[in-house]
Amino acid sequence: MTVSLEKIKIKSSGQHHILYDASLIDNPDETLFDPDAKSSTLPEKTNTAIGRAQARFFHYHGLDLVLKRYLRGGMIASLLGDRYFGFNVEHTRSFREFRLLHRLQALELPAPVPVAASAERAGLVFRAALVTKEISGATTLADHLMQTKLDDDLWQAVGSCIRRFHNQDVYHADLNARNILLSSDRIYLIDFDKGAFRYLGESWKAANLARLKRSLLKFRSLHRNFYFNEEDWKQLLQGYTKV
Ligand SMILES: Nc1ncnc2c1ncn2[C@@H]1O[C@H](COP(=O)(O)OP(=O)(O)O)[C@@H](O)[C@H]1O
Ligand SMILES: [Mg+2]
Secondary structure (H helix, E strand, O other): OOOOHHHEEEEEEOOEEEEEEOOOOOOOOHHHHOHHHOOOOOHHHOOOOOOOOOEEEEEEOOEEEEEEEOOOOOHHHHHHHHHHHOOOHHHOHHHHHHHHHHHHHHOOOOOOOEEEEEEEEEOOEEEEEEEEEOOOOOEEHHHHHHHOOOOHHHHHHHHHHHHHHHHOOEEOOOOOOOOEEEOOOOEEEOOOOOOEEOOOOOHHHHHHHHHHHHHHHHHHHHOOOOOOOHHHHHHHHHHHHHO
């Protein structure tokens, strides 16, 4: 698979900047990032795990897309950063996540396909958003485990999926059970906000895994029926070490 860098474009008007893949969408404008302008939103499809509904699913020019806005954290820091150091759009969370996802596609790693990122500064308000292609028919690992157990080979597949990213030095800043998606034929890692390529050291890999285990244990402590036990974790580690 070749990903042509020439297809990635930036469109700026005033303080609003859009980074997009011109092979997927043509000349996007700010309505692409406006959740209220969406014709079809299916919030019940997602985030049932903890009731957040930041992601919107919608159709756009024949594509099934997901809109995520960055609402928590980082905004004050961004504002301070803006004030003191000037506004560098490439440093925004949305542009960074888009650029990282784009590189992951080139490595053929199972992560969302980035479509467009938006970053806007309007007076004191700073907004950022990301649109990716929807991974269709997927559920989060957390949602799955609230319904039913996962077979051993799928636990192993989760482990080997994580290992594939680690083998390419990809660090996930928030590897938890909501950021792993199970589709009918594949396992994906999503939500690469603050993720990065990390070439120094190895300890972050174990820390990624430990973070995921903590997340699974936390879900288990909060939900009466959460299908996760030590044997499942062993299967995951077996898949991780096999790759
Ligand atoms: N490309 C995608 N395909 C399908 N579902 C997605 C996709 N991106 C996000 N989601 C859903 O939206 C939720 C929130 O997106 P995520 O990127 O994890 O942002 P955050 O956790 O910061 O709100 C995910 O847990 C997942 O359920
Ligand atoms: Mg997430």
